[in-house]
Amino acid sequence: MEELPITDLLLGIDVGTTAAKASLFDLRGQLVASAASEYPTQYLANNAVEQDPEDWWNAVCQSVRSLFEESKDRSNRIAAIGVSAQAPTLLAVDQSGVPVRPALIWMDRRSGQQSQDLSERFGFENIVQRTGNRPDPFFVASKLRWMSEHESSLIKKSRWFLQINGFINHRLTGEFSLDVVHRSLLQLHDPSSNGWCDDILEWCGVESDLFPVTSAGSDVIGTVNRSAAEATGLRIGAPVVCGTVDGAAAALEAGVYDPGMAAEMTGTSTVLIMPTSTIRPHPAFISMPHAIPERSLVLAAMVSTGACLKWFRDELGSLEKQEAAKTGKDVYDLLTAEAATSSPGAEGVFFLPYMMGERSPLWHTQARGVFFGLSLASRKADILRSILEGTAFALRQNIEKAREAGLAINTVRSVGGGARSSLWCRIKADVLGLPIEVVKDSGGAPFGAALLAGIGCGLISDPAEFLREVVDVEETYEPNLRLADGYSQRYHHFCNLYTSLKERYDDAAVLPPFGN
Numbered sequence: 442m443e444e445l446p447i448t449d450l451l452l453g454i455d456v457g458t459t460a461a462k463a464s465l466f467d468l469r470g471q472l473v474a475s476a477a478s479e480y481p482t483q484y485l486a487n488n489a490v491e492q493d494p495e496d497w498w499n500a501v502c503q504s505v506r507s508l509f510e511e512s513k514d515r516s517n518r519i520a521a522i523g524v525s526a527q528a529p530t531l532l533a534v535d536q537s538g539v540p541v542r543p544a545l546i547w548m549d550r551r552s553g554q555q556s557q558d559l560s561e562r563f564g565f566e567n568i569v570q571r572t573g574n575r576p577d578p579f580f581v582a583s584k585l586r587w588m589s590e591h592e593s594s595l596i597k598k599s600r601w602f603l604q605i606n607g608f609i610n611h612r613l614t615g616e617f618s619l620d621v622v623h624r625s626l627l628q629l630h631d632p633s634s635n636g637w638c639d640d641i642l643e644w645c646g647v648e649s650d651l652f653p654v655t656s657a658g659s660d661v662i663g664t665v666n667r668s669a670a671e672a673t674g675l676r677i678g679a680p681v682v683c684g685t686v687d688g689a690a691a692a693l694e695a696g697v698y699d700p701g702m703a704a705e706m707t708g709t710s711t712v713l714i715m716p717t718s719t720i721r722p723h724p725a726f727i728s729m730p731h732a733i734p735e736r737s738l739v740l741a742a743m744v745s746t747g748a749c750l751k752w753f754r755d756e757l758g759s760l761e762k763q764e765a766a767k768t769g770k771d772v773y774d775l776l777t778a779e780a781a782t783s784s785p786g787a788e789g790v791f792f793l794p795y796m797m798g799e800r801s802p803l804w805h806t807q808a809r810g811v812f813f814g815l816s817l818a819s820r821k822a823d824i825l826r827s828i829l830e831g832t833a834f835a836l837r838q839n840i841e842k843a844r845e846a847g848l849a850i851n852t853v854r855s856v857g858g859g860a861r862s863s864l865w866c867r868i869k870a871d872v873l874g875l876p877i878e879v880v881k882d883s884g885g886a887p888f889g890a891a892l893l894a895g896i897g898c899g900l901i902s903d904p905a906e907f908l909r910e911v912v913d914v915e916e917t918y919e920p921n922l923r924l925a926d927g928y929s930q931r932y933h934h935f936c937n938l939y940t941s942l943k944e945r946y947d948d949a950a951v952l953p954p955f956g957n
Contacts, residue, residue: 614663690889707859
């Protein structure tokens with residue numbers, strides 16, 4: 442009798458805004474190996490932001506193959522696979538799962554008028570209460586309406602509307618899937634009745650049968666097929682679970698399950714993740730289920746925090762990029778080291794981090810980034826520090842709004858790329874007046890996806906207990922009380938700057954283009 446292989450590894454894949462990351466974990470939640478592969482984003486006119494789904498799949502294949510370069514045996518040891526992803530996304534595919542157009546990712550805000558039409562047609566508060574979220578171009582409903590109005594021929598070619606993890610799941614297994622967390626961000630489903638909003642679907646120009654059957658994130662939806670095995674190096678027959686949204690995966694990564702503790706995930710964007718016992722719709726925030734039962738999540742989602750630092754790297758950080766290429770140092774470490782030479786308050790320089798508009802708590806598509814207080818004495822270090830402080834001020838705005846809504850936040854756990862910067866973590870602690878806990882050996886969102894895979898294949902029976910056992914805090918940044926008054930004064934000035942510019946943003950947005 443043939444001996445069965447030992448399956449003692451879980452594979453988590455996260456398809457983020459800038460890269461796909463694949464990570465292997467053992468059954469104690471310890472990271473075994475990790476690899477990532479980047480892909481481009483197309484920033485087009487009229488707030489349109491698109492990605493090519495083939496780039497996601499190619500990046501996933503490259504990342505997964507990299508995991509087996511050291512040991513091919515790892516592929517046979519994988520018990521199950523889970524995929525998380527940036528969300529929500531408008532991705533239309535044909536009967537065979539081939540995209541009919543590039544995907545409109547969460548950052549795409551071309552459907553501003555359609556979002557306003559949705560609010561006027563059904564009522565703002567009605568939409569919030571029925572779907573759990575406010576009308577906004579962030580969600581899929583207004584994007585679908587835009588597609589119906591501008592690309593109706595492509596709607597007719599579409600057999601399925603998928604989310605990114607559903608697209609990767611299809612490439613892995615041949616099955617079409619939709620998880621409950623992604624479904625909540627479509628703005629087409631009523632969580633109280635657990636049914637589709639047929640009137641909103643009709644307004645969007647589609648029917649509910651264009652969406653796959655919904656599954657829990659830990660449900661096994663299929664197994665790796667031959668073509669996927671050839672492309673990735675995975676073993677044929679490895680189970681694949683439905684997966685979840687990256688924010689829900691990050692909550693698992695941080696061990697954030699009970700109310701009172703929040704997770705702050707900073708990558709391209711920043712998401713403040715706050716667990717609740719029940720669904721709590723609020724127009725300032727995003728509401729969705731937790732990846733594991735009996736909890737819901739309230740999310741304060743900012744648009745372009747880490748992306749602002751990336752913008753500086755790409756446009757103004759040529760010297761740091763050259764040094765990184767010569768020395769092998771991380772370019773972001775070099776940038777934050779430069780920022781550390783500026784003093785708290787950035788020598789009077791303020792930064793409004795709205796480079797692609799803003800979501801929580803402002804929900805202002807036309808907002809844009811602003812450096813305020815520059816003088817001939819301002820240095821690169823002051824500008825860099827102002828970016829770190831400005832994003833921390835925006836995070837504080839969301840925490841104060843959450844407290845007004847009755848949510849308790851006593852501690853913030855930091856995960857994602859931003860958690861690697863000790864300076865940024867210290868600034869956040871000082872600005873928020875809260876301890877910032879950095880999770881030890883954080884595996885990123887792939888950890889949460891892998892945990893769901895472990896639940897799905899029966900290797901993890903109690904996810905809450907598992908999180909308590911395996912998630913450890915590596916370092917805690919306590920707020921510096923000496924800086925509290927100074928940062929509070931600057932925080933209020935930061936808020937007043939936005940208020941004074943709010944109408945000017947809208948005025949500038951309608952100025953016609955001119956010149957060549």
